[in-house]
Amino acid sequence: MIRLLPGRPRSLRRRLVLGATVLATVAVLTSQVIGFVVLRSWLMDRLDEQLRAFPPSTARLDESLSVPGHPIHPPPEGVELPSDFHLYFYDASGRLSKQFIGRGLKSPPRLPESASRLRLRPGSPTTLPAVAGDGNWRVRRGTAPNGQAFVVALPLDTLDGAMSKLLWLDAAIIAVTLAGLVTAGRLVVRLGLLPLTRMEGTAERISAGSLDLRLGDTDPRTEIGRLGGVLNTMLERLQGALLERQSSEARLRRFVADAGHELRTPLTSIQGFAELSLRHHELPSPDRREADRLIMQNAERMSMLVNDLLLLAKLDQEPAYRSEPVDLLSTAADAISTAAVRHPGHSIGLGPLTGDAAELELAETTGDPHRLRQVVGNLVSNALTHTPPGTPIHVRVGTARADARRGMDRSGRVGASPALAEGTRICVVEVADEGPGLTPDQAAHVFERFYRVDPARARDHGGSGLGLAIAAAIARYHGGRLELDTRPGHGCTFRLVLRQE
Structure with missing residues (x-):
């Protein structure tokens, strides 16, 4: 069995x-x-x-053939008439006579000796x-009025010679055309693929590590530009x-390091005090x-x-929240009551979102009451912990509509989630x-996990740095x-923005 090997792939050029x-x-050859x-x-x-058109008058030819005593004879030997026509006659007995005109060195046409064997239709030219x-x-075969047959012939040497020269000329034209087409x-x-060549060079530099490079030919009016x-x-x-x-890997490494740091401190303390209790059985009761x-x-x-770590892992998996009406005003009031008991040295006030409002405004949304209460509690606890x-x-x-004041990005503002569409009706809790x-x-x-403003990560200046990350994930x-x-020098304003349902 013969196996056909694939040919060498050709380049686009x-x-x-x-x-x-x-x-x-093909086009030139077809036209030729x-x-x-x-x-x-x-x-x-x-x-x-x-x-x-030959002879001009068959009547005169017939007259010459039928006049007694005036037979038509061929020209003498060695005499050539100035004509390419050859004229042959068949006499009354049907026998081929000699040529009448056009005698020369050219070989005559192959004609039968008897008119009965002449297979030519009268009036229709034929090649012999x-x-x-x-x-x-x-x-061409003709018939005189007296019934005698004659044949008039013309050589095709001139036509064949012209056609032969034309064929050689066409071959030369094709050869020159091929050479010119290949070169041009x-x-x-x-020139047409020059943009692709430049793209190839740029791609090689990009693959070598220059990731900031970009392709220069981007004209949308061309195929290469669109590419x-x-x-x-x-x-x-x-x-x-x-x-x-890379950023995610860096955050993961920092997360693991921070988690290890946070877990190592209590584990070391537990281990140390446990070893102290085991080694010193006679410690005083107070110690x-x-x-x-x-x-x-x-x-x-x-x-x-x-x-907290388990909660963040669950939040990353997009857990299913309960969906029920939540009164954010009551949620904020509960968070303030709880915080006031734990931090009696701070002054906490509850007020409307806009200063010109005479009364507190009811703000209802749809969500998980427990998780939203956790967010508001984290914001209040964070403010109490990080202020004197x-x-x-x-x-x-x-309630309000999303604009540059709340719900959307602006210069100097940090958001843990994408901005809301302008004009969206929202419920807001500001701390x-x-x-x-x-x-x-x-x-x-500030919304990153384990981030703490205090570089020493002292326990008396805050928790583990997960509270705001949890609150941002829930929101x-x-x-x-x-x-x-x-x-x-002007304080902080943390803002929980939820869609109003």
Whole structure:
């Protein structure tokens, strides 16, 4: 069994040059063939017209043939009449006589010796071979009025010679055309594919590590330009995905390091106090109780941290929330009551969203009451924890429409979720303090997991750094957002924005 091997793949440039050359060659060859056939047919028709027009008058020919004593004889030997016509007669007995005119060195047409064997239709020109050589003759049979047959013939040497020269000329034209097409085609294709060549060079540099490079030929009016635009868009998305992956890996490493740091502290404390209790059996009761209390305190701290981590893992999996009406005004009031008991040194007030409102406004949305209560509680607890004692805390609740003041992005504002569409009806819970505020760099990371403003990560300056991350995740999965407006020395305003149902 013969197995056909695939041919060597050709480049796009070679395929274009080859295709253009083949198509042009076919077009030129077709036009030459048509011209050759039309010219030969026209010349043959002209030859046939000459045959039909000879002799000019068959009446005079008949008179010459029928006059007694005036026989027609061929010219003497060695004498050539100045004519290409050859005229042959068949006498009354049907025998072929000699030629009358056009005697020369050309081999005569092959005619039968008897008129009965003459297979020519009267009036219809026919091509016959010569007696010797490879020449041909165009012959026509005629009949004189006296009934005698004659044959008039013209040689085809001139026509065949002209056609032969024309064929050689056509072959030369085709050869020159092919050479010109290959040369010009390579130049034209190279110029046409120059944008692709530049794209290839740019792509090689990008693959070598220059990820910021982009393709320059992006004219939307051309196919290559549209391809360049699509590739640039793809490169930007790939670069964005790569940067996001690197950022995600960095966040994951930082998350693992922060989680290990936060868990290591209570575990070390528990281990140390447990070893102290086991090694020193005769510790005084107050010391033993203090060690047990510290073990319990660190165990609770670690338990809370683990619970927060589990909660974040559940939030990342898009858990199903309960969907029921939630009164944000009552939720804020409950969070303030709980915080007032734990932080008696702070002043916490509940007011309307806009200062010109005379009364508190009812703000109802749809969501999970427990999770939304957790968000508002985290915001209030965060304000109380990170401000000095006695700092006033203002909690505002109301409804509005999304604009530059709330629900949308603007300069200096940090949002943990995408902005809402302008004009969307929203419910808002604002927790504002009059503390020292945050710098722009601190505000940019405030919603990250385990982020804490205090670089020493002291326990007396806040929790584990997961509260705002949890609150942002809950707001995001409720279709809202958590945002922060702050300036150093002007306090912080955390804002929970939810769609009004």
